[in-house]
Amino acid sequence: MTMLDIRYVREHLNDVIERLNKRGEDHSHLKDLIKADEQRRSHIAEIETLKAKRNEVSKKIGAYKREGKDVEPLLKEVESGKEKIRELEEQLDEVEAYIRKTLLNTPNLPHKDIPYGKDDSENVELRKWGEKPSFDFEVKPHWDVAVDLDILDFDRAAKMSASRFVVYKGLGARLERALINFMMDMHAKEHGYREIFLPYIVNETSMMATGQFPKFKEDAFKLTDERGLYLNPTAEVPGINMHRDEILSADELPIKYVAFTTAFRQEAGSAGRDTRGIIRQHQFNKVELIKFATPETSYDELEGMLANSENVLKALNLPYRVVEICSGDLGFAMAKTYDIEVYIPSYDTYREIGSISNAEDYQARRGNIRYRPEKGGKPALLHTLNGSGLAVGRTVVAILENNQQKDGSVKVPEALVPYMGTDVIK
């Protein structure tokens, strides 16, 4: 399980380092990797020569024994090789462990065409959609809207659980459920994704494959269970791992999945941020889109996925914008990412509600997910994509804030009325 192709790194060392450095960290230590790789290959060559010799003699010993010949001289012949092989293998293990560790901690190469920038302030807005609402009264933040309507309960959530948890009540609870069903239906019935329902607990290997581990362990909720299991941080993890260690046939690609899961995150690095409301919770619901595609089509599939996600906000008539993530803000495993940001009146700004990414072959290499380009041909790594379709809690926020009315009630978006059984939350 590696991440960047060591052969590619070997042949394009300076280019690789230069591209990785656009993420904002220095990766020139990869030069050491090349030396380690040279050592690895020379050790392998030496070990295999010794083994070939040993195999040959062992075969002879078998034959001699059957014929009743003396085997002693042959045994002497292999004696010394045994210790040498053991010694070299130990050294090889060390070198390989170093290479593996380095590669697992090295992020994906950013796509050549994405904007260069140091952090999220340099993300590039691509387009805006929808009209910001205008209010002839003082706009309330969603937590005030919700608590006044008695549809969200933060105090009781803290009592039974902890901070950054919430209880949904009445039409609030129904709104959450309605959005899940609405989004699932749209992607499954209109956009052609296959609906899957995934485990909420995943193992360490899965977390490695998608790139959450080893670098971002502190973000995950670990179970005390000795098997090394974690609460699902995003459906991307079980979703991409659907096909770990598999070889898919070319004609079944692209595979498109849509999954509703509850996501769990420690939010370790964001203490003090978004403490009010339900923008940032330890537990939140998300409808996720997953694709497995050939390298030739993955960027078309990315655009398609982005359009699928945007459709949800269009159908709900919520104003949003699409931004392209710059090199310094790009996720660890991703080559290219679009964020969809929805307008939040009380912040008077756009907040992320979905993220749509192409990991290219990065996760496929870590997870050994391949396809056969042609019948009888050699397997090749495929491309994996994932995107929100969308984050449900933040969609609730957007509806509560954008659709609030002077009397404190909230208008239900038309598309959601059949799912809600009412056109107003009051």
Add this chain to the structure above:
RNA sequence: GGAGGGGUACCCAAGUGGCUGAAGGGGCUGGCUUGGAAAGCUAGUAGGGCGUUAACGCGUCGCAGGGGUUCAAAUCCCCUCCCCUCCGCCA
């Protein structure tokens, strides 16, 4: 939680230390047969990683995964995972 049984190639399955780097069957692919098909007969069918090579190849590893014993392991030993059956508990 208790008691058993399993995991071998696309599928089923034989195989308890060297002649098995994996029998046999099914399936698949081709040939014969046929007006065409079915049936029958017949031949072929281990994939993948790694190393090496301009390439053809060659080498190495591979019998759930990992370690060990041995000149030599599917086969012996240890650990782990997964599946199945029965009992108990249980949404």
